[in-house]
Amino acid sequence: MLGPAALLAVALAALIGGLLVGGGADPLAIQDPGPVVRWGLPVAKLLVNLGAAGMIGALVLAVWALSPKHPEFDAALDVAAASAAVMTVASAATGLITFLDVTGEPLAFDDLFGRKLGQFISTIELGQAWLITTLVAAAVTVLCFAVRNHTALVFVAVLAVASLVPMAQQGHAAGTAGHDAAIAALGLHLVFAAVWLGGLVTIVLLQRTLGRDRLVLVMARYSTVALVCFIVVAISGYASAALRIGDWPDLATPYGALVIAKVAALVALGLFGAAQRRWLIGRMSRSATSATRPFWTLVVMELAFMGIAAGVAAALGRTAPPVAERLPTVPTPAELLTGEPLPPWPEWWRYFTEWRPDLIWLLACGFGIFFYVAGVVRLRRRGDRWPIYRTVLWVAGLVLLAFITNGGVNAYESYLFSAHMLGHMALTMAVPVLLVPGAPVTLAARAVHPRKDGSRGGREWILIAVHSRFAQVIANPIVAAVLFAGSLWVFYYSPLFRWTMLDHIGHEWMIAHFLITGYLFVQSLIGIDPVPYRLPYPFRLLLLLGTMAFHAFFGLAIMMGTGLLLADWYGAMGWGADALVDQQLGGGIAWSIGEIPTVALAITVAFQWARSDEKESRRRDRHADRTGDAELAEYNARLAALADRDNA
Template identity: 80%
Template sequence: MLGPAVLTAAALLAMIAALSYGGGAEPYPIQDPGPVARWGVPAAKLFVNLGAAGMIGALVLAVWALSPKRREFDLALDVAAASAAVLTVASAATGLLTFVLVTGVPLDFGDAFGQQLGQFATTIELGRAWLTTTLVAAAVTVLCFAVRNHTALVFVTVLAVAALVPMAQQGHAAGTAGHSAAITALGLHLVFVSAWLGGLLTIVILRNRLEGDRLPTVLARYSTVALVCFIVVAISGYTSAALRIGTWNELATPYGVLVVVKVAVLVGLGFMGALQRRAFIGRMSRDAASVAKPFWLLVVVELAFMGIASGVAAALARTATPVAESPGTIARTPAEILTGEPLPPWPDWYRYFTEWRPDLLWVLACGFGIFFYVAGVVRLHRRGDRWPVYRTVLWVSGLLLLAFVTSGGLNVYEQYLFSAHMGAHMMLTMAVPVLLVPGAPVTLAARAIHPRKDGSRGGREWILLAVHSRFASIIANPIVAAVLFAGSLWVFYFSPLFRWTMLDHIGHEWMVVHFLITGYLFVQSLIGIDPVPYRLPYPFRLVLLLGTMAFHAFFGLAIMSGTGLLLADWYGAMGWGTDALADQQVGGGIAWSIGEIPTVALAITVAVQWSRSDAKESKRRDRHADRTGDAELEEYNARLAALADHDRV
């Protein structure tokens, strides 16, 4: 097909040109691995990126835009399977050539070479990363052929995205000073570029199957995804470039020039995407024949630009960055060695409000969460429906607080101080959910998002499916939510999970998600507005709240009065001039005292809801009595009178 051919050709030509200009394939001065490895690694990585794009883009399109009732759905899964197979082979080739590149061992197929390669793939972090990617891609290849259930494909898509995690944890991201920020930026960049490029490529391949009004419908859905992808790619790309370039003057270096080329290509893609959205999609539904030829020409040009960006990206991975990727011989403190980050200023109280270390993942999540919520409210108002203002205020406030916790002073100091870590924990699991739950996002989504009628699933369908699933009915049960909320405290802090969240950035992000979800489920079971399978009566809600928070307070007291240091080889080895045990006891005091403040707010809210429920029930009974003329009361009095007459007889 013309589209895939143009994409591949443009990518290869751009890669060759960028490697030649940036010097990414020049011979090594010592122990040169040879041209096969020097040129083969970026070429193999290019096909890794293209394979990942086709795999993730096709899966996202199948899950989000296509109908399982039509042949288009199966063909998209075939594209995903073929792309996953390309990713499998390309990942294996990249791992092999990377071994040759970093070790200088000549490429051959002897027993000694095989043993060394096996050791590299199983014991060295870089080798394990490519082995993991290869195995996950192979699993996705099989699953794309075997799984055709719409719901199950969500988990296949998650697995496909997981194949990119090892890639995000290596390359330039692994050595920069802003290690966590670099991993997050690169991971977001890879995932959203894949969905953007792969989605368009899949539409081109499915062109003959999208007849009549199907093409503008699918394009409109893809266009929404592409717009989100464009925003995320632009922001994550800027973050990655800023970490690796450093100053504006470094844009004159070969690495900087290649980054400028990528930026120019991205701007061109944004312009073509806007043109596609505004000038073609709407006209296609009215007069497809008149715009078909210019539209597909635009798509081919867009794929060529995407190919150029992919080729330059593959070359950038082999080009020296202006900012050194290792700290060199500069003396570092124990805290800097442990965290891999430069030391922040001394934690005076006001620093928690003035220091920032943005976590791009949560900044974007909060930004999109606010935008889509407000857009839903605006849509309701335009059609004449009302939505309480307080819900919008609480939702926006909750997401702003979440952004502050994950990117502000608490995020800066939680790696160094247990008290800061516990403060962030309390905010995530108690304060943020108390603001988010009254926002009723599920109710808003059910009312504001247009339902699909062609068998595909959009935001409304997926949200309602998740809310009404068996799994959701289990974890949303008030007792289960309370056990998860309180029990996870002990499991987390007194198990290897705590260490994992300190040592691994993925573990840190998991911690944020876990605390946020468990807190949300608990608060939802007490004061939630969104539909749940079962709610406790109000008296039992208060009992559950008080019992759970007593357990929570006991945990805080245990930490506050403990004499053993949690994670002693981390907080106790910082050498930052603080008493780690005293700081841990302060953290216990935070869990015991400050963590109870939201409890009072929850108890008051439950009491107010109880009072309003009783008032509503009284009004309902009064209206019923007015409609029936107190028939129930008269019937009851007549029954009493009949019993009295019977007793007299």
């Protein structure tokens, strides 16, 4: 228990120091809530963060690194349940103290105070956020005790991660330009820091249950996850700091000093992780005793620096950033709607020069390229072949995805329906046409080492997902075609369209939905990865032509329409563009640009059909050579017998 105790003690010390440096607990000139609230709120938030880390880290470790065949699995779930319980109590306390902080109400136990508190958590967005966080954490607490199925725990882990969403939406930049970027950066920071910190704490608590041999194996698996977490935490932390600090001189402010302290702790953690991965794990696997003491010394020091980072992060949440959280003095209608400064007028070439980064998809594309190339390298090192065109197409597809989600299309789609439709067509048609021939599932099945101890790594989870009943349904060619074409009408003619414009989470869902439905449809036509059922080639062409005719009809319907789909958004921009004309242009994009991938898909299906016939002909020739044309001789003999009978 030395490691978790050191973590908590150092985190509290760092929090107190950070509050003193940044002034986060200083008395307010007007309506001061008192020292209990000023100091109690950041302490409660720190406990929320630590509880979330233990909950998420233990669940991820159980899902990814531990085996249900060993006692470690149930012990990790007990850690997750206890951490979730801590988060539940701390979240409830945070909600109460937040109410006292923003209203200036003294703590009381009468009906009037209860009504005011109830109104705060039921009607005010900030109160609702903490109520949701508390309820989700409580649900995870119960589920960690009730659920022991390995597959079901994935959904429990997803629910645990979802508990951080309300916290991510409360970032400093919630009311300023860069709001969406701030939510994405803070959300990534919270999730991956929780996995990193919570995973290490769980391993420390399970050290006796694991034993030496299992400890070395689990630590090796954890170190890979920790490396990914370090990269994401570093990049998302930089993005958050850039949004809040602005210029280099702002580092001289109290907020800047706390950022520097957090960066220093992060650098130290990176060095500890490198030492652990490159030296101590290998040494422990070779020696039973020589590396035990330095290993645990390093772990305790790593937890201490994690405590510093956690404490400073909680103090930053109460420290005013140098960048003012406000829009321009006289914002335009477009700026009022989007909360973002207007990009330059969209000349065609600006779609290739303007950038609006989306950190979630930028990191997803980067890791997607890295792990794919790493898999190809592993295959080649052991002497297996992997067609170069698959790698080229996969990388090109992810580069295009990164460009669509971070470049000019993303910069203009909130202001112009045509830009939005251009991004939609690229996500649902162009990107999947490049990604599907990359055959990522086949590559993972061949390149990732299988687990032998009952735990599930990347290979096991991918194969389970591909062969699940849900995948069998949505991968069916007819279902995939219906999802691909039908979701167009459902999305644009339902409240979903509005949600994706107003909520950044909705925007991220939209990207994932378009990408997945397009991928499933293209996979059903030209895919190489295993699927439950494939149509014969003639029916694939018919399915393609029928679906794309439906798709073209959708584009024509928008192009010929005379009413705005989202009049109080695109029609209220006042950005110098006729919203209806721009919408009709978007319909033309949906109708015309969709034809290019259609032709590419038709050519590919025809090519695969020809190759399939050629392979079947060669197979029959080889069979005839092996059997001496026995089938042909038997057929000729049967014809001769029939002729003899007729002559008789």
